[in-house]
Amino acid sequence: MHPMPSHGLITSSLQYGIVSRSFPFTGAVLRGYLDAAGSGGLGIGNPNTEFSPNVSACALGSDGGTAKIVWGFRNGEVAFTAANKAMDAGRRSAARFTRCKVEEQHFGVVLHAIWDGTNAVSAGGDGRVKLWDATPQCVWTSECHAPDKCVKVASALNKDIIAAAMRSGDIIVWSPVGPTSVQKISIPCPIRGEEANRQVSGLFIDNSALLVTYTDSHLFYRFDVDFSTDSVQVSHFGDPALGAITCCFPSFADQPEEHSLVITGTQLGCVGIYAWADKNQDLPVHKFEAYEDGASVTALAWNGVTLATGCARGTTKAWDALTLELLRVWATPIPRKRATPTLMDALNAEDPKVRQILLGADRETMFVAVGDRVMAFRAGPVPKGGALKVRGSPGKKRERTGTSKYHQQLEMNEEIVESRHLLQEESRYAQRAYGRAREQRAGLETLGLDEVEAVEYVLMLSREEAMERERQRPPIEEGVFEGDFDEVPAPAASRLSPSPPSSAPSPTEALWAPSPPSPRSLPPPRVPAHFPAMSSSASSRASVSPRAKSAWSTPLGGRSPVPSPGTSFASSNSRVMPSANEDMDDDLRFAIELSLAEARSRAADL
Template sequence: MPTKFTEYPRKEILKDKSTPIHTYQEIDHGVIQSTCLLLDIPLESLTHITSFLYPPSLLALSRTNKRLYEHVNDDNTWYRAFINQFLAIGPEHNLEYEKILLLRKSETTWRKEFIMRHNLRRRWEGSRNGTITHSPQDTAIDDVHLMSESGLLTSSIQYGVVARSLPLTGKVLKGYLDAAGTGLGIGNPNVEFTPNVSTCCLTSDGGTARAFWGKRNGEVAVTTAPRVMDPGRASSKLVRCKPQDQHDGVVNQIFLDPLVGRFVSGGTDGQVKLWDSKTVVCLWSSDRQLQSLVADPFLKVSSALAHGIIIGALNSGDIILWSSSTQFLSDVISAPISFTQHRITSPIPKEQPSPHDAVVPKPQPTMLCLHRCSQTTVALLIGYFDHPFFYRIVVDLTSGKHETTAFGDPSFGNNSIVEPVFAAQPDDYSFVITGSQLGSVGIYDWDISQTSSSVTPAHRCETDEDSAVTALTWSSLVLATGFASGTTIIWDALTLERLRLFWSPIPRAAPGREVGGVSKIVIAKELLIIVIGNRVMSWKVGAVRSRDAPHKDKHTRTKKNQLSKGQQRYDLHKDINESRRELEHEKAYTQRTMRRQREQHSTLNKLGLSEVEAVEYALMLSREEEEHRRFSRAIEEEGDFEDEMVLPLASSSLPTHGFPSPSTNQSSSSSLSDYHPRTYPRAARPVTDEKVQVSPVFVPEPMEAGVTISPLKISTSLPGSSTATKSLPVIVSSGSSSHEHFPLISSSSSSRSISGSPEHARSAWNTPLRSAPSPSPSPSPSPSSHGSSSPHVDTPILGRSSVSLSSASVDVHYGQSEEEHLEPDEMDDDLKFAIELSLAEARSRGEI
């Protein structure tokens, strides 16, 4: 009997299809043992193999076997895989100092560090989130402070205000924090502005924001705003310094010490002052620095009050360092503050300028900071704009001696920005990142030993940008560089590979105008803030979908609509109004179209024609007009006379001078009724053996579509023939020719022909003669003779000749139609003038 196939569960089928591990059996002291060939390799070789695997592969490998699980669970396996893939250090090689210079460990184990960096790199490189751009200020942004992912403070020195905005939504909150404390305007910088602000520094403590102002009149003020990011207008409090404590000149810079609640300021009066952040009371003021009895202004100031150190860079290039044993960590300072001053000469070597060289301005310091090395020594970092080097100055606080080390490579151009990254943990390393005017990025080891020559960079990044580096920001994961062209590039912090590129949010400027460069870059965990001009572009790292992630179901449950009823009602009315406007526009267009159609049909009904008949009638008129134009052109250009008469020339001598007498008028019988066309014009055989030149029959070249008209097949029944035939010259036979009135023209005349185009001015030779009536009929003279004749033999002359009289043509009847009748006197004058010109031309050639 037939049996049914046995069905097994799907899980059992998958288990049976799994690849078995090939083993072999060996006998050891009578005991049979199974051994795997894959696992029977040295541990070093297995570590070498697993160092090339990514975290997902390592985790999958740990689930295959107990021994492999123990191997993957070892933190050394993850450490070797991490340094092999991120630092390019092989499993068999030792750690290299230059390669681990940028390493910052943020997790407790190497397994967590490897997984975290691998995931974040994939998200930075493959996230598809879009950027959000907003303009919190009307002028250029000078400083920016990120309170949290939902709060951003931006300051403008030109207006002296601080704006509040939400970078992830692009919303700008109403109202500003200003340096005057008036609070009169609501989001209007023209009311809430202080035009005498020279510097500003922003900070925050929780939800409270503080803005430190330095003004051009030497005043120092602090604006405090609690709950600054709450919607609506923020309530702020402005505290000014005492008049006797302020600077005597412009405040150039304010530096806030992050570890203590105090700040320092430097001004053009050559003094550095120490202030309390809450009360804005001057705690200490330095002596005035003079240069040739003139105050030497401070351009940059910095401090490490936790170690009792304050430094300042003068306009002359020297650096002043003050050290104190006072404890500034406590809120109340009972003992008077005293500092010991150390003066350091400018680290830039002085060159002897040639009297022929132009005056080169001094490099201005752009970075000044300090790093405490030990209890008795401190290291200073000073960088200059448009200078190929930055300097490390190690100062001994006990003796006042210092050592200077130069960092830089002149072959890569001058530095445009210097950014130090000091070690926060004992196992980390300190380094300095620089950006050049040529667009390259260099990384220098800060802890290198003292050398007499300049220190070259340990790492170098060459970019494709042709503009200078204007902004630098480094985190443990990525390195961000901004350029003067507005472009921002994100690099991997360890491998220095390009991860992402952001274009400028400012539209392309007109030719001749430059687009603002990147001025600030802020990186906070997974949020990126880029400042260009008065615009802020924010971008948040998004999640990246893995390859093995399950796809969403097609019938997923739709999310609940988050819009309010009022918003839905507003959108509905908006859609209805737009639909009505579209219907009205379509109706008006239809009415206009139907009106034109009705007018056209009414016109055709009046004419008694249909549309097809109207089109045929229009084509017929077009063909008739084309035939008439071609017929007129052929007559004007060729002048083909159908009834040519042979006019024998007398052999009598011709006078060289004289004018023809008025000839008798032609008979009225020379009309169209006397005109008998023939199929082909034929020339009579000449009496003599002399050669006679005959003009060829003109055949018009077809230039456009239409009926081809031949000059030999002109029908008298064409439309408008009554008008066209009036211009036909009528040749009347005559028994004798008057040689007294018409002198002969030699056949050696110029071969130039008279243009027969309608635009050319008509000559008297192309117009039929109309003489006054006389008793005896006189033949109509031929305009010109073609060919040569013997003095005693009559030579027949056929039709019109092609002798050129362009040099003797006169524009007599230009612009007149062929139907106009000229008076006899005018015709005689024209004929006389033309004959005179012909005789003059013949005399000039010596033929007469």
């Protein structure tokens, strides 16, 4: 969509490969299409008979009353159309159609094309960028970057700069551009991750700085390129609370005293305004919610006085550029159907989103492309009373009554059709979100494990490593000290006097010894309150060498369990048999025998 003089408009359709001419404010559509087949608009205006299905790219421009069109084809060919007096309704337009030479065309499909003054720039699937003059003739071709494809191109020929975005997300900048030597700088994609979406959705040039936006990313990037040092400075802007950026409108200043702004629309229906020159301020200086229903912003336009926004549901809004106050709302121009849509109607339904918004240079007109339709608005004086009068018989007021009884059903069906595109977009996001989970499950299936078995396997390995570390750790010698019994009160008869360093644990002490605690996790062992009293004879018999190991200093891993401190005997005649395990050491067996002897002596005294 491109404006023409006298409020004319030319619009293109890639599906049919045609360009139409119209006056939206009068509803007049001129006969004959400017097509990519070279008919020159001499047809009758039937797109079913006048179409070119192999068109892959189209760019519109104008030079006064002359319409300029550059076509890109799937076979790599580039063609140009120039129509003098294109908006002359009195006669058919005399259009001149020219194809490029065979040796100058791309070796792959033409993916993008733009106008820059009188020159055109094209990007192809062969990874090349071509610059064309008005002849048309190819005056410069970049080197081949296959198998990577060039999907988007931007140019500032007044600054002698051309930039291209590749399918991999990398950015390539050339300067100067011409038949002489050209300096090239490659900028790698700043987005990392195998599952990240690196598709470039927007590419703009501001002097020697580039503005790049990526699909499904809440950030946009600024690349300051210095050709004298072959260096690139990267800065990023964005607010994750606003959601992924779906459209971007930069307003770069032409004068040093002016300020450059970047306006972004997000997936959550919000708008953010950023200061382009302030690299340290990565958050928006102003942000607001443009659509309360959460419809994503798909189109933006700003002329210093008015800010226009369009959403995925076809609603267009105008805001005051200074106060961000809502001025007016336009509903979608796509009419509601009069019958319940069938499955075929749902599949063939046009996309209801706002595709493009153009604000006129006079700051009074606006053109909005919604789906396959165009809506035009022109500001004017408001009549007295604040609204237009309704035609009718004098003295009688004509009131608009409610809609038909099927209005609610039709509205619900239309909402379903409009939501289909949003559901497809959400499904695409969900597929990427669950991609990593699917890859993880596929990896587990190759191992023959499910998620639970994989977790159990990891825990088993962790336990085995911990046990191996415990087995390799040297034993720690521990003794019994007076401080170990300070915190546990016990009767006087059951208290133990501090033994000299040369004494070993008593038989009863060895019998009731708990399992050796870990020096990092458990506190020192303490004597329970019901600890039985000791006899002096048994204590004297328990004397051993000062260098003998204590029963507590021997690890009990893999041996028979020892009664815990809370365990008590049923009677004094109970027998405690030592374990038959061959790994039991002599010190522990000797301690158990002494405890049995002590128990028998006490029973004899009774």
